[in-house]
Amino acid sequence: MLRRLIGILGFAGILMSLGAVPTISAGDDVPFPNGFRDWFVVNSMIVTKDSPISAQIGGMHIIYVNAKGLPTLKMGGPFPYPDGTVFADDVHDFSVKDGSYVEGSKKAVTVMVKDAKKYATTGGWGFQVWAGGDPSKPLVPDAAHAIQACFVCHTPQQAQDYTFSTYIP
Ligand code: HEC
Known part of the structure; x- marks a missing residue:
């Protein structure tokens, strides 16, 4: 059941149901990470x-963190990340050419913004994804949807403040 829900409401599901979500309630607003490619x-x-999570988050993921979260990332803690931390995931299509995985066009930009109070129901993180990386096309309508579409898959990472990424020298 959970798997089905994730399938429906997950990354790909959200992308496909774009037309069904015309407006975003202001209360759950997660800002677009302007300038994140310089982070x-x-x-x-x-x-x-071939991945079991391909339907949800298939693609080439390039993860960025802003200056606020960088010290905690580099030290591997202590967690939680400070309020104001932002992770962005630049998701691109890719093709395989002569055995090389080649980056293609932008599929989406996802974000996690830390505000322990504001986003208390989702581990203190605000989750959002923008179709094609277009700031005018956020796809997660509210925190309830963020739980099913994003947070359930990040929950096993609780010991690392719900993030997957670690610093790789
Ligand atoms: C099926 C599981 C799954 C779902 C659903 C999912 N994620 Fe993730 N997410 C991951 C994995 C795995 C990574 C690690 C990617 C990497 O290390 O390159 C990740 C990484 C991220 C990161 C970078 C920070 C980190 O945790 O390393 C952000 C930001 C992010 N996801 C946002 C979202 C948002 C927003 C949604 C909902 C629209 C979402 N994710 C849904 C599995 C998921």
Whole structure:
């Protein structure tokens, strides 16, 4: 059941139901991470069609963190991350050419913004994803949807303040 819900409301599901979510309630607003391509590049991950999470988050992921969260990332704690920390995930299509995985066009930009009070129901993180990385196209309508579409999959990472990324020298 959970798997189905995630399938429906997950990353791909959200992208497909874009038209069904015309407005975003102001109370759950997560700002677009303007200028994030100039932040610290944390790591990258390619989720191929062979992955069980391909339907939800398939693509080439390039993760960034802002200056506020960088010291905690580098030290591997102590957690939680300070309020004001922002992680952004620049998700691109990719193709395989002669055995090389080649970055393609932008699929989406996802974000996690830390504000322990404001986003208390989702581990103190505000979750949002923008279709095609377009700031005018946020896809998560409210915190309730963020739980199913994002937070359930990040919950096992609780010991690391719900983030997957670690500093890779
Ligand atoms: C099926 C599981 C799954 C779902 C659903 C999911 N994520 Fe993630 N997310 C991951 C994984 C795995 C990583 C690590 C990627 C990497 O290390 O390159 C990640 C990384 C991230 C990061 C970078 C910070 C970190 O945790 O390392 C952000 C930001 C993020 N996700 C936002 C979101 C948002 C917003 C949603 C909902 C729209 C979402 N995620 C849904 C699995 C998921």
